[in-house]
Amino acid sequence: MVKLPEGLLRDLKDVRGYDEDAFITAHTFSSLTSVRLNPGKPAVLFPEAENVPWNNLGRYLAQRPVFTLDPAYHAGAYYVQEASSMFLGHLLEGVFKGKTRLRVLDLCAAPGGKSTLLASMLDKDSLLISNEVIRTRASILEENMTRWGHSNTWVTSNDPRDFSKLAGYFDVIVVDAPCSGSGLFRKDERAVDEWSEANVALCRGRQERILEDVWPSLKEGGVLVYATCSYSPQEDEGVLDWVASNYEVSSIRTSLDPEWGIVESEAEKGLVGYRFFPDKVKGEGFFIAAIRKNDEAGTPDMNRFKTAHNSKIFQQAEYLLHGSNWTVIPVGKDEYSAINPLHEQDLQILQKAVYLRRTGLNLGMPAQKEWLPAHEVALGIDAAKDLPHLEVSREDALRFLKREDMGQMQKGWLIIKYNGLGLGWIKSLGNRANNYLPKQWRIRMELG
Ligand code: SAM
Numbered sequence: 001m002v003k004l005p006e007g008l009l010r011d012l013k014d015v016r017g018y019d020e021d022a023f024i025t026a027h028t029f030s031s032l033t034s035v036r037l038n039p040g041k042p043a044v045l046f047p048e049a050e051n052v053p054w055n056n057l058g059r060y061l062a063q064r065p066v067f068t069l070d071p072a073y074h075a076g077a078y079y080v081q082e083a084s085s086m087f088l089g090h091l092l093e094g095v096f097k098g099k100t101r102l103r104v105l106d107l108c109a110a111p112g113g114k115s116t117l118l119a120s121m122l123d124k125d126s127l128l129i130s131n132e133v134i135r136t137r138a139s140i141l142e143e144n145m146t147r148w149g150h151s152n153t154w155v156t157s158n159d160p161r162d163f164s165k166l167a168g169y170f171d172v173i174v175v176d177a178p179c180s181g182s183g184l185f186r187k188d189e190r191a192v193d194e195w196s197e198a199n200v201a202l203c204r205g206r207q208e209r210i211l212e213d214v215w216p217s218l219k220e221g222g223v224l225v226y227a228t229c230s231y232s233p234q235e236d237e238g239v240l241d242w243v244a245s246n247y248e249v250s251s252i253r254t255s256l257d258p259e260w261g262i263v264e265s266e267a268e269k270g271l272v273g274y275r276f277f278p279d280k281v282k283g284e285g286f287f288i289a290a291i292r293k294n295d296e297a298g299t300p301d302m303n304r305f306k307t308a309h310n311s312k313i314f315q316q317a318e319y320l321l322h323g324s325n326w327t328v329i330p331v332g333k334d335e336y337s338a339i340n341p342l343h344e345q346d347l348q349i350l351q352k353a354v355y356l357r358r359t360g361l362n363l364g365m366p367a368q369k370e371w372l373p374a375h376e377v378a379l380g381i382d383a384a385k386d387l388p389h390l391e392v393s394r395e396d397a398l399r400f401l402k403r404e405d406m407g408q409m410q411k412g413w414l415i416i417k418y419n420g421l422g423l424g425w426i427k428s429l430g431n432r433a434n435n436y437l438p439k440q441w442r443i444r445m446e447l448g
Contacts (some may be wrong), residue, residue: 002027002189007197008182008231015233015275017263022279031186031284033064034083039120040149040381041077043419052282053260055086057120060282068445071397075421076147076379081113082187084276084283087262088174088225089117091254091274091290095172095223101342102126104172107160107214110137112144114176114227119150124382127343128153129170129350133160142358143441149381151361152340158354160213165353167298168219175214176227177207177239183229183285186278200232207239215247220297223252226273227288236275236287237267244269248295305348310336317363320377322384334365335374338382370413375438378415378422389415389422397423403442406433 004027012018037045037057045059052058060083067073067080096102100123106115110132118128130145130153132138138157145153180200181191211226218224226243228235243249244267251272256262261280265273273289307327313336314328326338329347339347339360350356361382364374377383390409392400397418400406406416409428416423425436 002185002192004185005192005195008195011200011232011234015231016265017275017277017280019277019279023277026277026279027186029186029278031184032083032282033061034081034086034283035059035061035078036081036086036117037078038076038116038148041075041421043072043077043421045072045078052083052086053257054090054262055083058083058086068443069398069447071394071401071418071423072421074147074401074443075418075423076144076149077421079113079116079144079148081117082284082286084183084281084286085113085227086117087274087276087286087288088114088227089121091225091252091288092118092121092172092223094254095252095290096121099171100125102171103129103169103346104174105129105131105163105170105214105217106174106176107131107163107210108133108176108178110134110141112141112148114174115141115145115153116148118174119145119148119153122152124152125340125342126152127346129156130154131156131158131163131354133158138357139440145358146376147379149379151338151380151382152343154350154356154360155358156350156354157357160210162354163214163217166217166300166349169217169300169349170222171219172223172225173214173218174225174227175210177203177210177235179203179207179228179230179235180232181229182231183276183287186284200230200234203230204234204238207235208242211239211243212246215293216297218293218297220293220295222293222297224291224293225288226291227286229284229286231277231285231287236273237265240267240271240273240289240291241269243291244271247293249291250294252290252292254290300349302345303348305345307344309341309344313366316366316371320363320371320373320384320387321361322382328363329359331359331362336363336365337361338363373413373425375424375436375441378424383422387415388412389417390426391417391420394418398443398447400424400426400435401437401443402447403435403437403439406435409433
């Protein structure tokens with residue numbers, strides 16, 4: 001049985017909704033497994049599973065499958081996400097409703113749970129910047145966002161401070177802050193040993209710094225979402241009080257069904273947050289609040305710019321795209337990406353301030369006699385629907401994902417599909433086929 005830190009239990013004594021006995025008992029049970037379906041990649045998945053009440057795409061799984069052995073997971077048809085976190089969608093529903101061309105920043109985004117959820121909520125003319133400061137984690141984020149398949153989700157890897165150059169640029173900023181992690185004790189028992197009061201204080205200081213750094217880039221009237229997976233009031237309501245003391249803000253509240261068991265908690269200076277206790281909610285520990293910025297902000301520099309659209313390349317690569325309303329721009333060495341023309345100005349603004357790792361849908365590169373399509377095209381929901389493909393069995397899909405030889409098949413570039421879901425490219429030469437799945441993506445596990 002998990003022995004919960006005394007210091008944490010002490011800190012929680014006066015927190016609204018806290019019931020010590022029930023809280024301790026809930027920690028004798030293991031954590032739940034849940035997934036969220038990708039509406040951009042419809043497939044029949046988990047038909048028997050129970051719905052997450054606050055997110056119509058969320059499902060609780062009765063057992064935890066080996067996700068690595070499910071090709072639909074690799075195709076980005078769903079994301080494994082803790083159920084409480086999915087409440088972000090409910091909280092932002094009213095904020096996003098009827099809006100288009102929003103600029104949204106997910107500042108602490110890896111591995112991508114909140115970003116994939118945001119991507120599914122935003123319309124195609126809005127732009128999501130998923131940022132992760134730690135490089136190794138940024139590559140996992142990039143992989144997950146590529147799987148999810150939206151070309152209007154770009155990935156950056158910057159320190160929060162770098163965003164302060166983008167005065168008044170974002171409509172919504174999500175800060176899912178690094179924290180002391182007590183909300184995940186049931187998922188990771190080691191986190192219990194690592195917990196300390198000193199670490200809570202350290203995290204609190206870091207949370208304030210992150211918010212201070214990113215605050216200038218939120219526009220006046222814009223919305224900050226602040227979340228942690230910590231129960232400690234110092235990192236939750238305490239941070240809301242810090243925000244209210246330093247800035248002109250007001251709370252954004254949402255409706256709650258009492259059956260969900262989510263607790264609305266008011267910080268001393270009046271800002272409202274939502275608490276998730278595992279004895280009340282079908283999910284792990286979580287805290288989230290939405291705050292409107294009422295103080296003045298600068299305005300982004302919307303200068304005229306010369307388009308970087310390469311029409312010659314567009315003609316060569318257009319067959320890979322769904323529709324024709326695209327701007328094709330160079331990215332990296334010899335490669336090209338397709339972006340929504342409405343986002344070219346954003347590109348001009350963003351690239352002066354931050355390092356863009358992924359911009360739009362990477363199309364690949366021209367070679368001597370043909371176009372070399374990028375892996376992203378096989379996973380992109382904005383790719384052409386009628387590209388040559390080969391539907392394979394689960395066994396063959398797993399062999400492809402292990403980068404094994406696929407045997408003989410028709411000649412040419414083919415997308416390997418499992419249940420209609422793209423997994424990656426092969427180039428078949430008739431007697432053998434080259435597997436173009438990026439090496440770092442391959443399944444390393446023995447298939448048995
Ligand atoms: N939002 C993610 C999701 O839903 O999958 C989880 C984010 S996790 C709670 C916090 C993230 O903040 C981690 O990826 C971590 O690497 C990052 N981080 C750590 N220190 C940071 C800092 N000083 N500034 C910004 N982000 C930081």
